[in-house]
Amino acid sequence: MSEEKKVAIKKIQATGLMRKLMADYFYELDKASKEGSPKVAWCTSVGPAELLLSLGFLVYYPENHGAMLGATRAANNYIPVANAIGYSPDICSYLTSDVGAFIKKETPLSLAYKGIEGVPKPDVLVYNTNQCRDVQEWFSWYSKELKVPAMGISTYRNIGKIENYHLESIVSQMKDMIPALEEISGQKFDIDKLRHFLSLSYECTQLWKKILETNTAAPAPMSFFDATIHMGPAVVLRGNPQAVGYYKVLLKELEDRVANKEGAVEGERFRLYWEGMPIWGKLRALAEFFISLKTAVIASTYCNSWVFESFDPEDPFMSMARAYTEIFIVRDENFKEKYIEKVVNKYKLDGILFHDAKTCPNNSNNRYGMPERLEKKLNIPALTINGDLNDMRCYSEEQAKTNIEAFIEQLEAR
Amino acid sequence: MNYFVGIDVGASTTKAVIIDEKKEIFGYSVVNSGADFKAAAEEAFKKSRESAKRKASNKYSVLATGYGRRNVSFANQTKTEISCHAQGSFFHFPHAHTLIDIGGQDSKIIKVNDSGKRIGFKMNRKCAAGTGAFLEEIANRLRVKIGELNELAKKAERNIQIGSYCTVFTATELLTKIREGIDVKELIKGIFDSVVKRALEMDPLDGNIVMTGGVVAYNPFLVKMFEEKLDREIFVPPLPQLTGAIGAALYASEAKGDQNA
Structure with missing residues (x-):
């Protein structure tokens, strides 16, 4: 009675298929990163990914990488590295673990996928502050480090009823980004895409x-x-x-x-x-x-x-x-x-x-x-x-x- | 005769209580938990049998609780210290109340209703401020024996305020007070006041209040300070440090499960 019981998590059979999809996704990004084409956009998890896809970018999500660092229990190897360059232990630990891993030139992607040495190099960094301000700071660090443009959407927060002015502001910020994104991707915006x-x-x-x-x-x-x-x-x-x-x-x-x-x-x-x-x-x-x-x-x-x-x-x-x-x-x-x-x-x-x-x-x-x-x-x-x-x-x-x-x-x- | 044993393996001390079918407490013991919870539980059980003058060959149903509950190899079952404290507290005070338990490593606020059902609980955050560990740390820094805190605090002639809630910051704040020449008795009363404040931050503490735990057992003056702050009488069971173990023994008696020889 006194020992903790050992239990088994029931396996979801589709997991194998998901692993393959995820592997294909990361290899495709890695190839694009190495070859310089198609262009790679980093995007926050609820950023304008669809807009980026329509402009021909492959989209990489650093928050997903943050979650991988957490799930592989590697995050605590890297958080102190970011702390040491002035990013507080009290701010987003996705940010600190991801930045720390980048500084140390390590990623769980290399362990999971043979041949991938690092995260895909971005051509542009696109955020949406609907999650938090930390994503903007996060991308801003990479922007300076990699000399890659960062741009994004600043949203209203703590909204009750959604008003038109909330949405119009986001629409105009998205549209404002298009010319710069077109230039980076080399593709014209196409609304049908x-x-x-x-x-x-x-x-x-x-x-x-x-x-x-x-x-x-x-x-x-x-x-x-x-x-x-x-x-x-x-x-x-x-x-x-x-x-x-x-x-x-x-x-x-x-x-x-x-x-x-x-x-x-x-x-x-x-x-x-x-x-x-x-x-x-x-x-x-x-x-x-x-x-x-x-x-x-x-x-x-x-x-x-x-x-x-x-x-x-x-x-x-x-x-x-x-x-x-x-x-x-x-x-x-x-x-x-x-x-x-x-x-x-x-x-x-x-x-x-x-x-x-x-x-x-x-x-x-x-x-x-x-x-x-x-x-x-x-x-x-x-x-x-x-x-x-x-x-x-x-x-x-x-x-x-x-x-x-x-x-x-x-x-x-x- | 069947006996029921509650073993509460806490962060600082391990407590054992033996009761019979009539829920009468026969024997009990408190030993240091140290670094071997299994050994501490065995020692506490043995000492409680000795205090009860009962032989090891009797039949005992054992329920373990506390941080080290899973290390008690001879326990028939386990339950959290939160449930056991609620049970032990209601045994002494069978009416709706809020229990404040201040243990070695954590503080708990537990609410029980008129029928003894637990309706909510809160534990302190990971920080040890306001717990026994906090008092031990401060006593050590002030070069005062932990057992002397109560008498010293009682003799304080005025109140001082400690603003920090982090143990480390409190120690630094004490350095400032020492530099200002404030007497150690007053520093300790200030530290007790800090323990009171930590509990008040956890819950509005409405209605009847019961206090238990080792800190309360050895520092009755702390209860008096709580009473002053809350402006009402606070109930304390006769063996406050053993509340969790008593609750565990009561659960063991309800379960009437397997017995160990």
Whole structure:
């Protein structure tokens, strides 16, 4: 009784296909980087990727690289390197681990993909501050270091109702970037190409949404921890037909699991929401821990952040502006609470876990009293776990596990 | 006769409590946890049997709790210290209340309702400020024995304010106060006040308050300071350091699971 039980995470069969897609994606970027063509744009995760694709760029996402540094537990080798050049341990640990790895000329890509020596060299850096200001600082560092132009969109933040002036500002900032981007890529902007990539992104997003919604079934077929891995194509390959193909395969597998009442967690007793960033270095440990507690973490803000329902090829710029603005992270507390409430009801959840990520204030929604308000409103308990997306110095595993276990004991006694 | 044992392997000390079917406490012990939780648990169990004058050959159901709960090889089951503290506290005070437990490494605020169900809890952040470890560190810096803190704080003639909540910053702040010639008694009372403030930051602390934990057991003056700050009586069980172990023993008695000879 006293030993922690060993449990196994159920394998998603489509994983092999995803790995191949991701490998193809990184090799294609590596080739372009080495050959100088096509041009490579670095883009923030909810930046104007579709616009860049339409101009012929291959798009690389440093946030994805940040997540890889976290998931491979390499981040803490690099964060101190960035700290030492003046980037505080209190700012985004994606930024600090990514910059630190670049300074040390190391990347998990070389370990995962033979022949890739480094991250693809950018021809342009394009950000959108809808995530945070850190992405702008991050790209600004690379811009100076690599002497590559950085440009981007500055958005409104903490928005309740989305007004036209919010969107018009983004539309005009996107349009203003086009001449410079045309010059770098050597291709003229073609609105029909943009419509094409938006259609593909929209299709990808719709499939990803359906995949997440398979978890409304009990038992839920996919854990949050699985979803953070399988969202890879939705992040880096949106606008790409391979992502659409992949999600059709994954959706079918999960629908089969639902039909067979096969849950990600054997004997699912409780269903939880994960609010905030993943703790990348502890994905497996947490996934196994929740399985041992027969608790399924099945809905999240994070994985839903790559659902862009407003993309509309008929109205490309305005719909992109809307899609990039209506995501959770850009919205005010009132919107966020209603959003979580809807998900809790839809997925019939028993509790909410808030991850207070030390270096990611914009994704740490426990800090303005939200857990307490939601507990009262929804009559379910909430728990805050202190940690970080990448900086494991900010995470106490023993304390987190005790808190989670105590939370489950509280649910058991309800 | 069946006996039920709660073993609470905490960061600083390991506590063991033996109860019978009537929930009467027969024996208990407190030993240092040290660097070997398994050995500490065995020692605490042995000493609690000795204090209960019960032989090892009796039947015991053991439930382990605390940071080292998974190291207790002879335990039949485990439960978190949060549940066990709530259970132990409700055993002494069977009404809705908020429990403040100040342990060696962490502080907990736990809310139980009128039927003894836990309805919420909070633990201090990773920082050790406001915990036993904080007091140990400061006592060490002031060259005062940990056991003397309570009496010294009691004798302080005035209050001083410590502004920092980081243990390291507090130590630096103390250096300034020492330079200003402030008496050690007042420094210690200031440190106690800092512990009170850390708890007040964690929760509004409405309703009935119970306090437990080793820090409370050895520093009753701290409870008095809490009472002054909250302007109400605070309830403290007879063996505050053993609350988690008592809760664990009570859970063991409810489970009536496997028994170890």
